[in-house]
């Protein structure tokens with residue numbers, strides 16, 4: 253659990269640096285520092301930027317990159333955009349989900365791995381593609397699914 257005093261100190265330091273009014277940079281900074289934006293931080297952020305809690309919550313929920321819970325130890329992001337779909341990403345998604353034991357868009361209950369969608373990694377010609385802990389993996393097939401599974405289970 254994130255310590256609220258620690259979050260408040262971080263927010264105060266951020267605002268003192270002259271970033272007043274900069275909700276997105278502050279949310280990114282909080283997530284980078286604490287791994288996620290704890291829902292308990294929403295009132296602190298709202299107060300610091302003179303916004304309503306609903307405004308802060310709205311931005312957090314609109315942008316898929318913001319996490320409101322601690323991240324899994326490993327994150328597999330599979331491309332779901334058109335080119336990767338035409339190269340079989342739906343079948344790879346089913347295989348990955350089965351091997352990793354987690355449905356798309358979720359974290360496994362033990363916190364070991366999350367499977368998330370991403371929409372185009374700029375590697376369309378060599379799909380289907382994914383990011384495994386931010387490392388690109390191209391031309392994913394059944395063998396690659398097994399390698400990814402071994403890597404995140406280690």
Ligand code: FES
Pocket residue numbers: 331332333334335336337371372373374375376379381
């Ligand atoms: S569509 Fe998947 S990398 Fe572009």
